[in-house]
Amino acid sequence: MSYRQLAEDIIKHIGTEKNVHSLVHCATRLRFTLNDRSKADKAAIEKLNGVVTVMESGGQFQVVIGNTVPEVYREIGEFTNLLEDSAASSAKSGEESTSLFGKFVDIVSGIFTPLLGVMAGAGILKRSLRHLYQRKMVIS
Known part of the structure; x- marks a missing residue:
């Protein structure tokens, strides 16, 4: 599966980009802060080829991908506005933090x-x- 396809499938099963409040990544995970957790289909995401597991921790919905997470993150940024929205929301939340x-x-x-x-x-x-x-x- 290509990085683009994996990125599109993750966003689809998260509940579309409208359900994502912010998105960041670490070395192995995409870390989503969701508007409505009930819209995310955890089981469907775990079944995707390229996803190791899905975890919920610290108020985040974390998709564990492995070392290829920067490529998937970049692909998400190419077909959504999530990366720009995440920067704006983290600046906003920094004020209210x-x-x-x-x-x-x-x-x-x-x-x-x-x-x-x-x-x-x-x-x-x-x-x-x-x-x-x-x-x-x-x-x-």
Whole structure:
């Protein structure tokens, strides 16, 4: 599937560009802030060839694509006005925004939320191995 086709399909299943309040991207994800979450078809987006998964975190609808996200983002910008609208809305929301500490907390929680399961699993595994070692059930 081409980047253009993937971009068009994502926008179609998000509920068209009119449902998107803002759009930004990070290294692997398109991060949408939606006007109406109920219009987005999460299952249909997850089935698209080129989409790894879809997550909702920190008030954002995140489409995980992988390393090709800049190309898909660029394609979205070519056939929609979302990139210009996102810049204008983020400038507007910057005026109405929360405190600097609130922004920091939002960023940190957005980064670490997907990692919590992995970190918890690693901690449980480490404690279990330590417990077995103390009982001499495992030789180092």
